[in-house]
Amino acid sequence: MKTLAAENLTLAYGNRTVIQDLDITIPEGKVTVFIGSNGCGKSTLLRSLARLLKPAGGSVILDGQSISHLSTKEVARRLAILPQTTGAPEGLSVLQLVKQGRYPYQSWLQQWSEEDENMVRWALEATQLTELAERPVDALSGGQRQRAWIAMVLAQGTNALLLDEPTTYLDMTHQIEVLDILAELNRSQKRTIVMVLHDINLACRYADHIVALQNQNVFAEGRPEDIITEQLVRSVFHLDCRIINDPLYGTPMCVPYSKHRNRNAS
Template sequence: MGSLQTNELTLSYGKEPIISDLNLSVPEGKITVFIGSNGSGKSTILRSLARLLKPERGSVLLDGHEILKLSTKEVAKKLAILPQSPESPEGLTVYQLVKQGRYPHQSWLKQWSKEDEEAVKHALRATSMTDFHDRPVDALSGGQRQRAWIAMTLAQGTDTILLDEPTTYLDLSHQIDVLDLLFSLNRVEKRTIVMVLHDLNLACRYADHMVAVHDRNIYSQGAPEDIVTKKMVEDVFGLSCDIHMDPIFGTPLCVPHGKGRQLLKEKKFTEKQRKATLVPE
């Protein structure tokens, strides 16, 4: 397993820091999920962990070594990243896409091998994409396309996979499908999964370790049942809510206080106001 941590990490895209003095250790062999409001810096942290963003100060350590001092191939053999809404060249097939995951293992002396072919086949099987191997990626549905990209990161053969909002633009059914796949990769293949999610309730269902990002640093971190509280949701998301137990998974379930519905319930809307605002009966 590869360890991933930060030391006094400060990140910015200009003069104003987005993340300041961040100390974080990603649990090995677990599913870690970053949550927080838009613009809080979740994706920025993920990009830095993948060596896609140079720190203003501090460092990211991979297996105890400063990640910026490692070669691109060294990093690519230990961790893979799937950015938000990746795009592939027109006409590229699923097999060709997944095959790209093996490029870090290629060299002038070591060309395509039986080991590479087996890694690609395994990735296709693990993501249930074998039957689509000759299909153009741009001809797939959103859920199938995301599975193809995950297969590519899986073929890379890394212990750690980073994913930036892997359920973006997917309907609920495909969101669950993708998250179930990642859960399986973690439990069956022991991959360390680190991802950014917007949906707090889905994050609670799938995360072993949750990191709430707010005000340029970590607001709280730990198991969902330990950190997801009414106060955390209000402070981090600016949202009033109740926290219940998910009846199926036993994880925290956030139920927002809908202001419009509450006003309607209290009969503070007149019939005219109700029609004007299109609030359903």
């Protein structure tokens, strides 16, 4: 059974087609990263997989069913998405934000439960935010704020997490901090994680499976060491580079050429 997949998927904004007849299956229990040049449809595809964008054609499959046939709460119990742009009401505490992740489980008949409390406590611990639980979200640093939003999606308790550029606007230290949290979650609980990342070297370091998008479809997909080549970077990003092994992790590492910067030039 396909946990999360797209079949013959076409996505468009008005008359502009962004994704055309795309087929993809997200590997279960792995970290998948979408890469590609700006405007290639990475975020659009991610939003469609979470049912935030209605397809112009084809379908998204979640746990063997068309996602369009599931209720909003049912989808939210099976997958969680963290959009690229987030914002919390002024004064909202970290704890209050994380509690929002339990919304899919609330109803007139089922109010706040011990399981809800345990999931919120675990999400705070997993993101190292327990001591900041009462602090307003808008008083946090950029890295802390991103961890708070990740804690909220963790509190949903879903098997699949979709994150749209979770490292955007973060400095290098906080980028690694956020990606390490997600990698540990994948390793320890086998959660399926799908991310959009701009940094190809971070994508190679953290991904089990990379999907490179170009020309409204999948250009290549597979393990980083199998698909990331100088030709792929040239075709997808229009960039000349050298691919070497990361000296620490052995994963592919992209070193771009520069026509106007050569320290060794006479």
